[in-house]
Amino acid sequence: MTGSGGLTAAEVAGARIPVRRLGSRYDIDDVDHFLDECRSTLEAWERARATATGLSAGDVVTTSFGSPRGFTPGYDADAVDDLLDRIVVRLRELAG
Structure with missing residues (x-):
């Protein structure tokens, strides 16, 4: 986060989310599209x-993503959820 200004659009654009082949993960295209929004x-x-x-903020809280099948790589679900939590906090700050 940046000082008192909170999370920025540039930080969302530059976020590096770990990719996994096993375990809890989200479809990369679904997440990328939503993060663009x-x-x-x-x-x-x-x-x-x-x-x-x-x-x-409510839209971000209620969004869901598909899971990749088999050994198809996907974004680490915990890392995505952490980033979305930060986005929710920032949108709530901005909306007052």
């Missing part, structure tokens, strides 16, 4: 410094 929402807030459209 999160980044776009945060960018809108950063530009406008006022109420922005896009995802709400």
Whole structure:
């Protein structure tokens, strides 16, 4: 996180999420698409410094991702969930 400003769109864009072949993991394409939406929402807030459209904290909390089949690589579910938790906190801060 960045100081008192919280998580930024750039930090979401630059997040490095571990990839796993076994265990609890999420589909990479599903997560990447959703994180792009999160980044776009945060960018809108950063530009406008006022109420922005896009995802709400509730949208992030209720999202779900598919799991890759077999030994297909996927993002580590715990790492994704940790990043989403940080996004929720930031969106709640921004929404007041």
